[in-house]
Amino acid sequence: MRLSGQNLRCVRGGREVFAGLDFGAEAGELLAVTGANGSGKTSLLRLIAGLLVPAEGAIVLASGEAELTLAEQAHYLGHRDALKPALSVMENLAFWRDFLGGEVSDAGKSLEAVGLDHAAHLPAAYLSAGQRRRLSLARLLAVRRPLWLLDEPTAALDAAGQELFAGLMRDHLARGGLIVAATHGPLGLEARELKIGGAL
Amino acid sequence: MTALAALIRRDIRIALRVGGGALIGVLFFLSVVVLMPFAVGPDLKLLARLGPAILWLGALLASLLTLDRLFTADHEDGSLDLIVMSRTPLELACGAKALAHWIAAGLPLIVATPVLGLLLNLDTLSTAAVALTLLAGTPALTFTGMIGAALAVTLHRGGLLLAVLVLPLSIPVLIFGVAASEAAITGPQGFGAPFAILCALSLVSFVIGPFAAAASLRQGLD
Secondary structure, three states: OEEEEEEEEEEEOOEEEEEEEEEEEEOOOEEEEEOOOOOOHHHHHHHHOOOOOOOEEEEEEEOOOOOOOOHHHEEEEOOOOOOOOOOEHHHHHHHHHHHHOOOEOOHHHHHHHOOOHHHOOOEHHHOOHHHHHHHHHHHHHHEOOOEEEEEOOOOOOOHHHHHHHHHHHHHHHHOOOEEEEEOOOOOOOOOEEEEOOOOO | OHHHHHHHHHHHHHHHOOOOHHHHHHHHHHHHHHHHHHHHOOOHHHHHHHHHHHHHHHHHHHHHHHHOHHHHHHHHOOHHHHHHHOOOOHHHHHHHHHHHHHHHHHHHHHHHHHHHHHHOOOOHHHHHHHHHHHHHHHHHHHHHHHHHHHHHHHOOOOHHHHHHHHHHHOHHHHHHHHHHHHHHHOOOOOOHHHHHHHHHHHHHHHHHHHHHHHHHHHHOOO
């Protein structure tokens, strides 16, 4: 599996965010996207996820599953946690597991892996920012997708949480997964770096 | 199928919990209908004659009230991104969301109709006729309203715009809904023709609504 983008140009609101961007990553690799605020890290992730359309260029996932589109093989973890405050932690996770489908694993075990099993029946409204992040991470575990697109994944996580997350990423890469993560801080494991130049 | 069932279950659950839309719609319907006799005055004959129209207008406004959150809530918390990316076709997901909205917000209106019919001096037959036309017609309100709700996602503060966009689309439903109820109550035209058109409007909206909503959601991605 290989993810690559050629000559990407992204325009948002009539303003060019970046242009002529090339990148590539192999299975088992972590691609860390770095750059100043407003340089287009989130835009690049959303381009890969198919949530934005590139003004020029193309993004290809080679030798993935032929019947699925790139977006259907990817997990997107954005700034917003996609959690419903009215539902409990377990209901939130179970919904995404059932809705996203494909190869799924036990929701309870995924909660345990991110250290939220004690709060399974608590409404998501009462979670702290770090706990919300952990619940989002549980989604990555409950549903298996080869490509992870992570936007500032370690924001709001405490030291133990960051360590735990580095472990989760290491496991995913070891199984032949591919991770693209936009980040400012260190992710705690070896990464190929993609620096986006300072637009704005 | 599991994916769509999960989506319907989730939306109904959210609507029924604290702060959800289901109860708000019914309460709004109740207040509109209760206010009407005060505005029209204590003329029982007049009330009975206006009854079907009042119930229909109340139901229309109540379903509109909760409709603007159909996609904006998912857009704001990022769920919509994941729904768009998922393996479920967006058209089906839109249809499932509209169905969930109708079950949570439309059905309670129909259940409340007999009680509200009493307040408007409608007899049993008239109330049953209105409830039946609401049952056939409110899905059309939800499924056409969904198009407006999808358009409102791109525009911040689209709530009021939704009303402006959706109300013209709901005029045919209103005309034939009220016409069918009145035909059943006073005649002389038959109940069948307007009711059949009302059903047809609902069926057409089942087909067009999800596709139009999905197209406008895709267009509005940013």
